Amino acid sequence: MVNFVGAGPGAKDLITIRAYKLISQAGIIIYAGSLINPKLLEYADSKCKFYNSATMTLEEVINVMAGADKKGIDVVRLHTGDPCIYGAIKEQMEMLDKLKIPYACCPGVSSFCGAAASLNLEYTLPGISQSVIITRMGGRTSVPAKESIESFASHNATMVLFLSAGMIGELSRRLISGGYNKNTPAAIVYKATWEDEEKYICTIETLEETAYRHNITKTALIIAGNVLEPGIYKRSELYNPDFTTSYRQSAPPEV
Ligand code: SAH
DSSP states (O other): OEEEEEOBSSOTTOSOHHHHHHHHHOSEEEEOTTTSOGGGGGGSOTTOEEEEGGGOOHHHHHHHHHHHHHTTOOEEEEESBOTTTTOOOHHHHHHHHHTTOOEEEEOOOOHHHHHHHHHTOOSOOTTTOSOEEEEEOOSSSOOOGGGOHHHHHTTTOEEEEESOGGGHHHHHHHHHHHTOOTTSEEEEEESTTSTTOEEEEEESTTHHHHHHHTTOOSSEEEEESGGGSTTOSOOOSTTOTTOOBTTBOOOOOOO
């Protein structure tokens, strides 16, 4: 059995109980060494064998899984954050399907949630934005033309940009040309929830200079949107005393 396991954003205790159990019971762990906190491997059994996928091809990863399957060894494939976001899991799953090797997926705390927690941020504030756009700049992996930064920026919704810290100047220019005001607040969160986390609030226009000043080129999320602006949102209707929900009757009008 192969388990694709979300390792969370970095902090050793930010994984699920299920992930902890799977890690501690695995005979083999294949982990994404470029982003996974090595402290998580301390949860593994002393006899567990480790493979760092940063130095492996897809075929090599699958070979390890297939060899383990033949011997009845449980494999954990550890992916940073949640495996469903830029995890490259589909290609592994399809190869496992061909080999008739069973697998399952265990979710994790994505780094975009870890970054929001670090900033005490709510991405979906009434009156500001009710959507979160998760995207990236095109790099070696291209982004479909209809998903351009400019087209998403035109919504002025909350945006969280993965895999783009190395292209932050271009990103900032494209966010502005797409329709964000240049003074819209933005944030850079480097290694969210790790011990050496760094976080900076700036504006979309000053993203590049902020990243340059702090020497941030990778392992960072960029957040853009007015949800970072304090005090301009509307309070929720859910907890409004004048509002009836299926769980709570509104307060009677005062006389
Ligand atoms: N599946 C992961 C994302 C993998 S893509 C998740 O759910 O978080 C790798 C990118 O994720 C990095 O380039 C960076 O943009 C972001 N990332 C991953 N961990 C991070 C962290 N702790 N802090 C900030 N960004 C992080």
